[in-house]
Amino acid sequence: MGSALKRMLLPRVKRHLSPLSLKKIHWHIDYLLAVSDISIIKSILIPSSFREECTIAQSIKELSKDEVLRFGSSDCTCISHLFYFGEKEPFN
Template identity: 45%
Template structure:
């Protein structure tokens, strides 16, 4: 299966993190939603995000060295809709400038809120607004799910 995904991430403490080409980025303590595409397939992309032992390649890899993925939302689609989802999230949440969006014109693909419930509900609503079928998983049990 291929399509788009959202990682719902918790950062337990405020910190500055060196994020590849972005340089030093300040992250507040709280919850983040990251929008990505897996047009080559979910399994390898998401398993990479869940691994801690990797050489950072993408912006999200640097954040995940300090943060924890709490849940994953996936939507099977052939269409490139991650920018539409990012735009919907940008209307509701603080964007981390240029994060994850170096290959498009979006201001960001990473969004922040201090609380878990709003970022989770906002992420689900953004995906459902595109009439996509949504599957949501706890990150701890994701490996047991065939995606």
């Protein structure tokens, strides 16, 4: 989960989806995606002029089993922006 306000949303998502060889590792998600067993399978984009990620993260946290402490939330007071839900059926 992250925020890229207004016109930066699509470039940020494209960057995260690009091969690791084409970018410098910078964001927490870059380190996670450097692991060969991990990939992005679904993205939900919410265009906004305001930072909504902390509000959304809090709602997701209430549904999750656990979180990765401070992952993706080093610039705010949230416990995490990466959550674990246990084993689920693959997304369709």
